[in-house]
Amino acid sequence: MTNLEKMGWTQPIEKEEHDKLARVITVQKNSYRLSDGNMEFLAQVSGKYLHTASGTLDFPAVGDWVVVEKLYDEEKAVIKELLPRTSQFIRQAAGERTEAQLVAANVDTVFIVNALDHDFNSRRIERYILSTYESGATPVIVFSKKDSCSVERLEEVISSTEEIAIGVPIISVSGKTGEGLDQLLSYLPSGKTGALLGSSGVGKSTLINTLLGKEIQETRGIREDDSKGRHTTTHREMFRIPNGALLIDTPGMRELQLWEGEGAMGATFQDVEALEEACRFKDCQHDTEPGCRVKEAMDNGELSIDRFQSYLKLQRELAYEKRKQDQKALMEEKNKWKQISKDQKKKYRAR
Numbered sequence: 001m002t003n004l005e006k007m008g009w010t011q012p013i014e015k016e017e018h019d020k021l022a023r024v025i026t027v028q029k030n031s032y033r034l035s036d037g038n039m040e041f042l043a044q045v046s047g048k049y050l051h052t053a054s055g056t057l058d059f060p061a062v063g064d065w066v067v068v069e070k071l072y073d074e075e076k077a078v079i080k081e082l083l084p085r086t087s088q089f090i091r092q093a094a095g096e097r098t099e100a101q102l103v104a105a106n107v108d109t110v111f112i113v114n115a116l117d118h119d120f121n122s123r124r125i126e127r128y129i130l131s132t133y134e135s136g137a138t139p140v141i142v143f144s145k146k147d148s149c150s151v152e153r154l155e156e157v158i159s160s161t162e163e164i165a166i167g168v169p170i171i172s173v174s175g176k177t178g179e180g181l182d183q184l185l186s187y188l189p190s191g192k193t194g195a196l197l198g199s200s201g202v203g204k205s206t207l208i209n210t211l212l213g214k215e216i217q218e219t220r221g222i223r224e225d226d227s228k229g230r231h232t233t234t235h236r237e238m239f240r241i242p243n244g245a246l247l248i249d250t251p252g253m254r255e256l257q258l259w260e261g262e263g264a265m266g267a268t269f270q271d272v273e274a275l276e277e278a279c280r281f282k283d284c285q286h287d288t289e290p291g292c293r294v295k296e297a298m299d300n301g302e303l304s305i306d307r308f309q310s311y312l313k314l315q316r317e318l319a320y321e322k323r324k325q326d327q328k329a330l331m332e333e334k335n336k337w338k339q340i341s342k343d344q345k346k347k348y349r350a351r
């Protein structure tokens, strides 16, 4: 296994190029910690990179592959280029501004982590599934803290999840006892990259620690205590776990605000879309039309009303997000031309 393969590289590559590649393992403000599988070094993007990047998505995130110029003596590097991504998990950044936030790049499997000692929320799981499909990764639903929950509740939760997560694997694990981790690893073979996503406190970091073994976490000292004296993850970081896979830990998300996802609606709501297609009229509004398969399915309990409403709500939300993003792009374009014409006026005046 070459050093880059240790970091998840899979393509054939020339020797000269090989020495110029590295993977982002964590992002700290404007500096990046990279690894080429042999060593870690800090890096910043080059001036030219900064100049040509046009938005947040153009900047490296954890999991990205970058072309670097290494300055070995200082364990530093300059990032010159970003390689195309195989997947990118994006959400609308927290706050008012219309802005994309890249959570992780080049992830094969997204583990959607839900704690069995927290509330169960189908709607939240649907949002994560949608965003995962949209990212280009494959979702796996993980119920954590299995040790804290009765067998009956576990069965109940799993059967409710099966109704809304069609075709998505569902597993249950305990970071505390290690139960179920072999199942988790079966979705994350050597060389693949996974990411743990979910709300705060669901046990993501505990899973990583158990997978890594205690000493590694302690020597790294990457956790910071929050006000309640708990360990809480403050940044995203990629770890190489003993089976040779890579796993990204992320800070808990309060809510997953969608950025895009239209293309993933069909995969996420296969059941609903299949019913829609069976309606007599192609443009059925599922209201009062005769031969409406959706309405029939809701009447006889095949399709839950909540699920159908969630489908409609997500559609509206995505349309709204899209309008906001289009408006923003239009404003930016206008401002660019304004600036250009200002500059030109200045030039003429100077003559």
Ligand SMILES: Nc1nc2c(ncn2[C@@H]2O[C@H](COP(=O)(O)OP(=O)(O)OP(=O)(O)O)[C@@H](O)[C@H]2O)c(=O)[nH]1
Residues within 6 Å of the ligand: 144, 145, 146, 147, 148, 173, 174, 175, 176, 177, 199, 200, 201, 202, 203, 204, 205, 206, 207, 230, 231, 232, 233, 234, 250, 251, 252, 253
């Ligand atoms: N009973 C039980 N408790 C667990 C388990 N895993 C984690 N916990 C507890 O749940 C709390 C949160 O665990 P973390 O691993 O820090 O959760 P996290 O998802 O990384 O949280 P953030 O870093 O805030 O996103 C801690 O008090 C853990 O001790 C488990 O498998 N069983």
Ligand SMILES: [Zn+2]
Residues within 6 Å of the ligand: 276, 279, 280, 284, 285, 286, 287, 289, 291, 292, 293, 294, 295
């Ligand atoms: Zn209909």
